[in-house]
Amino acid sequence: MVAWAGPEDGALVEVSATGDAARAASQSVPRLVAERFASRIGDQDPTLWGPAAEEEASVRLGWTRLHESSRPLLEPLRALRTELTAEGVDRVVLCGMGGSSLAPEVIAGTAGAQLVVLDSTHPDQVRRAVDGDLARTVVVVSSKSGSTVETDSQRRAFEEAFAAAGIEAARRIVVVTDPGSPLQQAAQEAGYRAVFEADPAVGGRFSALTAFGLVPAALAGVDVEELLDDAAAVADFFTADTEANPALVLGAALAGVDAPGPAPSPPPRDKLVIHDDGSGLAHFGDWAEQLVAESTGKDGTGLLPVVADTAAPELAGDVQDVLPVRLIPLTDETDDDGDRTAGTEVTVAGTLGGTFLLWEHAVAVAGAILGINPFDQPNVESAKKAARGLLESTPEAEPAAFTESGVEVRGSTGLLDGAETIADALTTLLARLDPEHGYLAVMAYLDREGPAATILGGVRAGLARRTGRPVTFGWGPRFLHSTGQYHKGGPARGVYLQLTGTPSAAVDIPGRDFDFATLVAAQAAGDARVLAELDRPVLRLHVGDSGALAWLAGVLTGPAA
Template identity: 45%
Template sequence: MTINLTGVSRDAAFARSLDSLLEARFASRLFAQDATLWGEAAAAEAASRLGWTDFADNAAEVVEQTRRIAQAFAADGVDNFVLCGMGGSSLAPLMIAPELTVLDSTHPDAVRRALESDLSRTAVIVSSKSGGTVETVSQMHAFEAAFAGAGIDPHSRIVIVTDPGSALAADAAETGKRVVFADPNVGGRFSVFTAFGIVPSMLAGADMSRLVGDGARVRDALSVDNADNPALVLAAALASGLPQRFVAELQSDASLPDEFGLWTEQLVAESTGKQSTGVFPIALPTGATPSGAATATLVRLSAGEQSDGPGIGIAAPLGQQLLLWQVATAAMGFLLAVDPFNQPDVESAKIATRESLGEPPEPTTEVPSPAETRARLRALVRRDGYVGIQAYVDPSDAHVAELLGRLRQSLVNELGVPVALGYGPRYLHSTGQFHKGGPSCGTFLQIIETGAREVAIPGEETGFGALFGAQARGDASVLRARGRAVLSVETSDPATLLRELIAAN
């Protein structure tokens, strides 16, 4: 099957964008790894970030290495796999491998649940490109202590996925942990066909050879400089609507994983959302109604044949969709004149988190009622903007997840603007860049669960709950400093709060 792209409005703005890509020979230069495509300021970064355009040989080596690791674990009776990772290290495996437990939260209940699984048959993949991701390193230390407490050698049960030369690489060399090195010339959000996507997904049973093969089969079609290249067409269609039409509402059918939209959110939002511009994908939950806002384009996604419908339609197997979106994202960076490989505003939230850790939260003098919260939200929302729900709750609580979806749709219906939903701290490594670096038109509702029983971080004075709260406070402070409106509501009972917020419509 080839990529089938339909429903593109080929107006004058689209034609200008597509012509710009063709005149620059963008596709062929991208696959030739020309780091000058995004300008002089971005060239140094891009020079070490284009390995994803030629991934097949490296992927084959990683698949074989992972196969040997999987065989060794199977011989030891290990068949349960937990991934500790954030952003580009977690979203691809979350999408690909439904049997994988992905721990990309610092909520104490989520951490405790993973630590209290059957460790006798569990192995942990610790994935971090930098080797210093605070959530991931903290989780690794917690698992080391848990394995030791269960009489299991932790170093035999932990697999490190990282870049050569990182702090995690040094730890693996010192302790004897298994390590699989990723291609250092690929950034995290473009790493689905590298060790970051392959190792955890394959250990959990996914057929990565097939997925990589699907991506490789469409490489030639995406590397040509012609007007039929679907990646160039997609990039031109989404970028040409800016600045007024900056949201892409993603509606996936059942032939694609539910989490495909989450992966796409990070890829596009973190790559383009900077210098007060950007394209903002919002993954619509199953059954959700698009906003219909003038700021949004509906993008319908399928791995099979797709019926006619509104908006842009993209039909292609998952592996082809992945490479399509990566090429289109790089092309959007070119059209918007931004560096698609950096994330300049992500570090600000990390700094604010560190500053907030260990400090008591500011006392709350007033707790608004749910009706007052919705009224404030109505007053703050811009008609040309969007709302971001930032849910600092246990991401595995299915009832709370259902209520969050209902609240999201309720706000869409009432406010008539696109509404994004992200779990904290996951979104900090995904759409957080867009919220802080993209257009200043977002209004944010933080729902922060408090009171969970603390889980210690070995070697640290503070625990996961303290880190969780500091991450929420830190990001809110940065957003407010950037002129964004933020409503933060703390609760020990998120389900009740969400029901009341829904009823307050």
Template identity: 50%
Template sequence: MGGGLAVRVSQEIAAEAEPVLAELLTDGVPAKLAAKDPTLWGPAAEAESSIRLGWVDTFQRSRALLPQLAALRDELGELDHVVLAGMGGSSLAPEVISLTVGKQLTVLDTTDPGQVAAALRDRLDRTVVVVSSKSGGTVETDSHRRAYWQAFLDAGLSPAEAGRRFVVVTDPGSPLEATAREMGASVILADSDVGGRYSALTAFGLVPTALAGVDVAELLDQAEWFASTLTDDVDNPAFLLGAAMGAAARNGRDKIALVDDGSGITGLGDWAEQLIAESTGKEGKGVLPVVVETPTSAGATGPDVLTATVGGALGVGEIPGSGVVPHVSVNGALGAQFLCWEAATAVAGRVLGINPFDQPNVTESKQNTAKILEEGLPAAAPSFTEGDIVGYGAGGSLEEALRALLDAAGGDGYVAIMAYLDRFADADTAKLRELLAAASGRPVTFGWGPRFLHSTGQYHKGGPQSGAFLQITGEVAEDLPVPGKPYTFGQLQAAQAGGDRQALAGRARPLLHLHLTDRAKGIAQLLDAAARLAPHKEG
């Protein structure tokens, strides 16, 4: 226990982590990390690390934002519906913060035309849009900005009035900064030496949540209290967690199940998923995060799974009512959780011998998407049509295609479900994760596209090539133009799905693409087929 957060590990994992911790201490890693030493991950990573370690103490610099955020909230006054347009690290931390403290924040991290249209219809007269993009060139976020700008003008606002409805968070000198100033938007510049997935306690995490009414100073207080433990040789929760993750992966537990223990933090697994997957999934190595619904859900345990529970208050031991005794439990305040997982992931990167700050494979799907938008989707012949589902990549019935995909994961692989749908209107699709986990006995991840492209997408391409992939797309009932662009949201969504299929196909991984000709009926049909699959039996 340290700094308001406790990390506890089982005896088995403690035994594996002990020599790793001893090595880290011998090498003086705690002090070096606190000093932001870029040499910790080897010569090849030094250039990148030297400009990506600001997260170690960004909570201190972020305090300078507090008066500005208070003044901005007062100035916006009647605009009490906060919409966040952002992807990956720019959206996941704010979503966890708002969910955990019970403040309303509309997170727009999709290109699904139905979901975007629903957001545009929701309280537009009271809406302020936070546009968050570190690079300033994120296609999804730029599309959201264009759609809201046009919606405000169509509602009768002048360009000056529309500009007041935008708050832009970006790095200094990005293309978005110049665009924002032309729009007349409020501009808040973030720490340029913090990568997107490590940015929870920077302007990216704090601006939208402060506007939504969160006391973000409390998060910074929690992180600052916890930061005092990062240099400790004895009581250092982050290093224990990082050593446990790294040692477990080296010993065959290279998947980590992230389980909410129900004790006060909501949705942290989704944020930790993108942090861990994008940081470690490269060079054929990595720790695969698997977000599991409850401690009793299929996939929370397994021979190659490190079971980690997360919460605000629960002590060590069995989770009440579940029968699950985790390998690792992490309990503490949310601000401390952010810093703990960031430090632990950086430490795990050192243990695994990779650079935890780059994302070498993320651009591949983006490039494929751009090409498809220019040239169109390549023609593909269906393998089967059954009810409201058209299948590509496997023959037979829907059940047979699903079973073949699960079998293709083998004894040490995983299954990734990638749903390019509306995560609210088509929310039932997420139930597929547990059904396929129960049927396969393998770790199964679930991601909404294109959201996961900024998260587990790096692991899919750069991590161990042991995944079997299920992509789900759906017919668009009513498309929506992207103002100023020659394509619609529906075309962009289809191009992103197609670009990702190409990236996966180039690695010769098993891939089943299911297209729903009627979304509601197709989802019901798919869940029914998955439920009929014979459950996996151990040994």
């Protein structure tokens, strides 16, 4: 099954589905067309996801028209970019989390523009960003409310750094936030360089084409008007009630078979292995990961995105609960892909603006098929609350069950009974992995730009080969705004491996009685606590240095004990 959007002389977005994915689309799309689902999304009908979701959906559908409503941002962004360039300010740092950082990272990376994305509380990563050339730096602080602890802490660190360098901080900080938010008020009182208002009727993970996506990318030199033009060129196709609508095809293919009965059944292929096969859309899988996981992973159901490469073990053979989703380049031969589509697979190709909009429509469709509200994230707050509790009343550190080769070992209740080595502990964790439906989540609260990224580069694939099951890899606390929702709200089929470490840098948070090392440790501990309270097994490994991490990587990917 192939569906595309664009003018007669060439597709601007194209989706293909084969095997089980094509059968799922063939079953659901005619019903969606009969119900006028696509046009009702375009009309921002909040009733599409059921009565329980109606209140939330009524204030979360502004993303359907951003290709029009975001255009007033273009001229002020051009003017500010010109001013900054004239002042010799050309290093753009983005302080944001989740939807505030992932889309700008894709937009800038695809255009080849330089954008420093600080979406971490790890002291080493914060120190690296703050220690950059401040004379050339403008900081974009992006948060819907401004109350996000990560973003607020990063803003405080940069304000102090600018002041220490003799630079007026207010002239170097740009804010993106919702109208009337506490951050907007604080920014105006502080006299920050500019404040850009985002559409409040758009949730964070759907905000790629709002000010959250456009402002940092434009200041980094990206032509964001072209991005909006690309989305506008295909928008009408996604709201058309026709079986040729690629958003309906993609959404139905992702959600799987729409079983009859009062309650939807879990999709048979609920692990989406998203792999880039030359699409040209940099980091797109990471953005799609958040959109899919946070939108669908709730009420005990959901779709688990696994961001991998084309050589991922999960793609070797036909794993019954895996749906390969391949991101490919948009060419005249996109729909003629030979033997690669012999089995079950979904392929997606398109312009960046068009592909953003395609996936947003498709995930809204998938949410309706799965019977969930795609616009809330009820379990994201649980880890935040646990972290805040640990910061407010810091308990004594939990003693390690044992230490081996510089790695401290801790685990949820009962997990480490009888374990004397890390190999034992890992074997015990993996023994709880459902061999038919389970997954392993690796959660690394480490510096994703430092040595850890290289050392752990092969761990995801190595664990997938070892277990024969899908494995996700997330950098903390970044993933808390993405797969973190699925871990806690999705089906209880996961086992969890948390990696933490001792930072090499000490970075204070001005005006707070805790530093970044304390903050990231509390976030990791809070995340593990919530998972354990949900009876989801967590193995926690804390490394003292990169040497211990390198040894540990070998243990993780080695043969089972």
